[in-house]
Amino acid sequence: MDTQHIINLDKTYVWHPFTPNDLWLDSEFEPIVIAEGIGSTLVDTKGKRYLDGNSSIWTNLHGHSHPQIRQAIKNQVDAIAHSSFLGLTNTQAPLLAERLCSLTGLDRCFFSDDGSTAMEAALKMVIQFFQQTDQKERTRVVSLSSAYHGDTVGAMSMGNSKLFHRHYKSVLFPVSEVKAPSCYRCPHNKAIPQKEESRSCRKCQFECLDSVEKAFAEIQKEAAIFAIEPKVQGAAGFAMQPKGYLKKSTSIARQAGAKIVLDEVMTGFGRTGSTFAFQQEDLMPDVVALAKGLTGGTLPLAVTLCSQEIFNGFSGGVENTFFHGHSYTGNPLGCAVARASLSILESPESKKARKLIQSTLEEEKKVFWEHPHVGDVRQEGLILAVELVKDVETREPFPYEKRLGAAVCQEAAKHGLLTRPVGDVLVLMPPYSSTAEQVREMVTILSKSIETTFASL
Ligand SMILES: *Cc1c(COP(=O)(O)O)cnc(C)c1O
Numbered sequence: 001m002d003t004q005h006i007i008n009l010d011k012t013y014v015w016h017p018f019t020p021n022d023l024w025l026d027s028e029f030e031p032i033v034i035a036e037g038i039g040s041t042l043v044d045t046k047g048k049r050y051l052d053g054n055s056s057i058w059t060n061l062h063g064h065s066h067p068q069i070r071q072a073i074k075n076q077v078d079a080i081a082h083s084s085f086l087g088l089t090n091t092q093a094p095l096l097a098e099r100l101c102s103l104t105g106l107d108r109c110f111f112s113d114d115g116s117t118a119m120e121a122a123l124k125m126v127i128q129f130f131q132q133t134d135q136k137e138r139t140r141v142v143s144l145s146s147a148y149h150g151d152t153v154g155a156m157s158m159g160n161s162k163l164f165h166r167h168y169k170s171v172l173f174p175v176s177e178v179k180a181p182s183c184y185r186c187p188h189n190k191a192i193p194q195k196e197e198s199r200s201c202r203k204c205q206f207e208c209l210d211s212v213e214k215a216f217a218e219i220q221k222e223a224a225i226f227a228i229e230p231k232v233q234g235a236a237g238f239a240m241q242p243k244g245y246l247k248k249s250t251s252i253a254r255q256a257g258a259k260i261v262l263d264e265v266m267t268g269f270g271r272t273g274s275t276f277a278f279q280q281e282d283l284m285p286d287v288v289a290l291a292k293g294l295t296g297g298t299l300p301l302a303v304t305l306c307s308q309e310i311f312n313g314f315s316g317g318v319e320n321t322f323f324h325g326h327s328y329t330g331n332p333l334g335c336a337v338a339r340a341s342l343s344i345l346e347s348p349e350s351k352k353a354r355k356l357i358q359s360t361l362e363e364e365k366k367v368f369w370e371h372p373h374v375g376d377v378r379q380e381g382l383i384l385a386v387e388l389v390k391d392v393e394t395r396e397p398f399p400y401e402k403r404l405g406a407a408v409c410q411e412a413a414k415h416g417l418l419t420r421p422v423g424d425v426l427v428l429m430p431p432y433s434s435t436a437e438q439v440r441e442m443v444t445i446l447s448k449s450i451e452t453t454f455a456s457l
Helices: 004-013 021-025 067-079 093-104 115-131 153-158 164-169 208-222 245-255 308-312 332-345 348-370 404-414 435-453
Strands: 034-036 041-044 048-051 108-112 140-144 176-179 223-228 258-263 289-291 304-305 372-379 383-388 425-428
Touching: 004 108, 048 435, 067 332, 093 108, 093 304, 093 332, 108 115, 115 153, 115 223, 115 258, 115 289, 115 304, 140 153, 140 208, 153 164, 176 289, 208 245, 245 258, 289 404, 304 404, 304 425, 348 372, 348 383, 348 435, 383 404, 383 435, 404 425, 404 435, 425 435
Parallel strands: 140 176, 140 223, 223 258, 258 289
Antiparallel strands: 034 041, 041 048, 108 304, 289 304, 372 383, 383 425
């Protein structure tokens, strides 16, 4: 494999997502070219091995090249890779839909390709539902500050990322933004613990909910959607919600007549400890969007699940059709793999492995508190987030342009760990194939990389 040739072609012809072009094209910068994956390990073209510390951006579940997943792909490819889902069905999608409905308690599956399209479909389906059920005034969306629901225009509109969305304001529709709970920097949290997770020793009266109350009081009968990433807001910097927030905030939304749209694109499929994050707090959503882990992180497939009530809003005439879909909707290859992935997920071995990864992270994370620039260490299930700050007393962040999170991750890559920060929040999200030893190694490399990075400043 001529690695240099690949890199030259890449730097000449390719444009990478969420990547500063100047840094990528810098002649000093030599990108890693991944050639293989096995279990929790990625191998580059030079044979160097890396632990996949963030499950290839939150997508992988069972490790790379899992035999059951590979077999499912082979079997389906031998039958057919794709046929249209417009006016036809296939042998895989209905079987997958049945399982997803039974896992979530929802009634109908609308398939698409990725997290953004799953949220876009969620938005359009609820808006059209209200138009067709005599509630035409219900058109407004309420969502959390810093929310990220994807990169298409509707998904961006529902999100509130200042950095990502600032150039598109002119084409985004307005939403009511409510203050996302973030106990670490919450002005209402009377407990200001040092070296302990702010969320677990929080002292407050859930004042963050006032903002939700206020938003719905303002829009009243116009409320259509309350969109939320349940338990953990990923791209917002792994902001983790205190126990009870999800139930309480969605109850307020429900009382106002809004539909609850949960974005489980990142949190789904065991990531937070339960199969879906919302299952930790007794509530029933109207719509759930799933993507990233749906195929175990192998093929692009997404689904928007909805209630029978919403589905029924689309009967009563051809004009009530949901005029929405994608060329690859219901892709049989993706659906076959998703079914295999669910079988692995529900196996006793996977459940046991996940428990061990979670408890290993719990034990090992203590080491991060020892760093003078680590302000918060938060964990939800199999997600560990470590926030770097300039000053741990005042919690003042470093300026964004310093890109310290990125510097730490570059250092970690040298030592055989790949992960990607969200600003200055470092993330460990191991594939479920990881052994306790591999998880400990991820923690050790990341922790040493923080030390080395700060020592060289
Ligand atoms: C990644 C992500 C999306 C977007 O999914 P894509 O597959 O990248 O389009 C939406 N919502 C959440 C919570 C995500 O983490």
